[in-house]
Amino acid sequence: MTxxxxxxxxxxAALDPRRAGGVRGDALLTAGLxxxxxxxxxxxxxxxxxxxxxxxxxxxxxVAEAGWRMAGEGRLLPAxxxxxxxxxxxxxxAVIFGAGLGFAMGMWRMLxxxxxxxxxxxxxxxxxxxxxxxxxxxxLGVQAKLVVVFLGAVMxxxxxxxxxxxxxxxxxxxxxxxxxxxxxxxLRHVILPGAMPYLLTGIRIGATIGLINTIVAELYTxxxxxxxxxxxxxxxxxxxxxLAVVVVLAVIGGTxxxxxxxxxxxxxxxxxx
Amino acid sequence: xxxxxxxxxxASGLCAELGGRPVLEDIDLTLRRGEVLVVLGPxxxxxxxxxxxxxxxxxxxxxxxxxxxxxxxxxxxSATVFQNYRLLPWKSVxxxxxxxxxxxxxxxxxxxxxxxLGLVGLSRVSDAFPAQLSGGMRQRVALARALAPRPEVILMxxxxxxxxxxxxxxxxxxxxxxxxxxxGPGVVFVTHSVDEALILGTHVLLLSPRPGRIxxxxxxxxxxxxxxxxxxxxxxxxxxxxxxxxxVLNDPNSDFHRAAL
Numbered sequence: 001m002t003x004x005x006x007x008x009x010x011x012x013a014a015l016d017p018r019r020a021g022g023v024r025g026d027a028l029l030t031a032g033l034x035x036x037x038x039x040x041x042x043x044x045x046x047x048x049x050x051x052x053x054x055x056x057x058x059x060x061x062x063v064a065e066a067g068w069r070m071a072g073e074g075r076l077l078p079a080x081x082x083x084x085x086x087x088x089x090x091x092x093x094a095v096i097f098g099a100g101l102g103f104a105m106g107m108w109r110m111l112x113x114x115x116x117x118x119x120x121x122x123x124x125x126x127x128x129x130x131x132x133x134x135x136x137x138x139x140l141g142v143q144a145k146l147v148v149v150f151l152g153a154v155m156x157x158x159x160x161x162x163x164x165x166x167x168x169x170x171x172x173x174x175x176x177x178x179x180x181x182x183x184x185x186x187l188r189h190v191i192l193p194g195a196m197p198y199l200l201t202g203i204r205i206g207a208t209i210g211l212i213n214t215i216v217a218e219l220y221t222x223x224x225x226x227x228x229x230x231x232x233x234x235x236x237x238x239x240x241x242x243l244a245v246v247v248v249l250a251v252i253g254g255t256x257x258x259x260x261x262x263x264x265x266x267x268x269x270x271x272x273x
Numbered sequence: 274x275x276x277x278x279x280x281x282x283x284a285s286g287l288c289a290e291l292g293g294r295p296v297l298e299d300i301d302l303t304l305r306r307g308e309v310l311v312v313l314g315p316x317x318x319x320x321x322x323x324x325x326x327x328x329x330x331x332x333x334x335x336x337x338x339x340x341x342x343x344x345x346x347x348x349x350x351s352a353t354v355f356q357n358y359r360l361l362p363w364k365s366v367x368x369x370x371x372x373x374x375x376x377x378x379x380x381x382x383x384x385x386x387x388x389x390l391g392l393v394g395l396s397r398v399s400d401a402f403p404a405q406l407s408g409g410m411r412q413r414v415a416l417a418r419a420l421a422p423r424p425e426v427i428l429m430x431x432x433x434x435x436x437x438x439x440x441x442x443x444x445x446x447x448x449x450x451x452x453x454x455x456x457g458p459g460v461v462f463v464t465h466s467v468d469e470a471l472i473l474g475t476h477v478l479l480l481s482p483r484p485g486r487i488x489x490x491x492x493x494x495x496x497x498x499x500x501x502x503x504x505x506x507x508x509x510x511x512x513x514x515x516x517x518x519x520x521v522l523n524d525p526n527s528d529f530h531r532a533a534l
Contacts, residue, residue, distance in 0.1 A: 177330060178352070
């Protein structure tokens with residue numbers, strides 16, 4: 001009724017091997033353009049560093065040297081390890097818990113209807129507001145940091161998993177029932193795969209908030225990790241070292257987003273064939 | 274064709290309501306193996322509701338349905354083909370067919386699925402996703418999915434109305450060939466096309482506008498070749514069409530009610 005079937009599509013156009021070469025060519029072009037744009041950013045950055053008052057900014061080369069030095073002195077890697085532990089740990093727990101709760105809310109409508117307004121209210125509250133409470137409860141250590149990251153990353157995961165289950169196509173549900181499929185089979189083969197695009201979007205948003213909250217946690221609880229280095233170099237106006245940490249954070253964020261995008265592309269390859 | 278055997282599907286005094294308003298009234302029908310019972314009627318006359326009742330997806334308000342001697346249960350002896358294919362987009366063609374075999378061990382289910390995909394001529398694309406197929410091919414996958422569990426009855430809800438005219442004609446021929454090839458399941462075929470009803474049906478039930486009642490039962494002759502070239506086709510078509518048109522023009526709920534024109 002709603003999906004207009006298009007019978008004019010040439011059959012199997014997407015399986016045509018000739019198109020594969022075109023796709024690879026496109027990917028190469030995109031990679032080239034991105035590298036070109038990176039060069040442009042570095043040029044502009046270098047230009048600004050040249051005209052900025054000394055001590056307030058640092059050139060890309062100075063930043064690279066600072067990063068190299070920090071790594072050599074053994075200050076960067078332990079901080080990176082600490083931050084990644086908190087970030088990946090907190091986000092992973094958020095994905096597992098959030099997907100479970102969101103799916104449960106969608107499956108048991110009573111549960112969903114009862115608590116969805118509270119989840120949304122909590123999602124709209126700045127989670128930073130809970131940091132003093134978390135410190136009182138859990139102290140300043142790794143646990144407190146994990147909770148701060150978890151609280152940030154979990155909300156979009158819950159809400160999107162919930163929305164994904166609720167968006168299940170009633171026509172596909174009826175089709176499944178007509179084949180004699182039971183509840184478990186319908187859940188596994190119809191509802192959960194249908195909710196996957198929503199869930200993956202939720203995870204991508206959650207992972208972004210998780211990284212932000214990692215730094216927030218490292219600044220507000222026991223100063224540690226990359227957030228700790230930001231505070232240290234920032235307060236002493238050591239801009240080259242400070243910007244080196246910022247670059248590392250950008251690389252972490254970019255790598256995470258790109259990895260999730262690849263996973264998404266792989267899992268959802270059925271969408272455009 | 275073995276039409277002398279006992280009915281595999283029967284309904285008597287079937288009535289149904291939707292939201293407190295009657296949709297179907299007093300439907301009686303019987304179907305034997307190898308028969309194609311076409312249910313012809315205007316939009317909204319309860320044709321789809323009738324299929325849901327026959328497949329056991331909903332329970333009747335009154336009256337009863339028997340499929341192989343028992344009240345119908347989804348997936349037990351019946352399979353449904355829907356108008357808009359309803360394939361699972363995240364499953365390959367072959368896995369969509371396997372999905373209709375919940376109680377068959379995986380290895381055997383795949384063998385059976387490959388076999389029915391061969392029957393509908395889709396072996397070549399069994400690993401493709403539905404999004405890669407044309408409308409006609411998707412509907413053939415849906416047909417394969419319905420054939421896979423070897424149902425006694427296939428329930429078809431305007432299955433060819435969403436595909437183009439040429440594909441439709443080919444599919445109608447395929448359907449007649451296939452329902453005979455797999456040992457003759459009975460087919461209940463819902464349509465609003467008079468031509469389709471006459472070409473496919475061994476029996477045709479003409480339903481009134483909502484609430485659907487049986488206005489007429491006919492048994493088209495065995496056409497032997499091109500139905501359109503048969504001398505009885507045109508008169509039967511005209512007769513059915515006149516009756517269908519009259520019922521719609523006299524229906525106060527229709528956009529085409531006499532008073533409205």
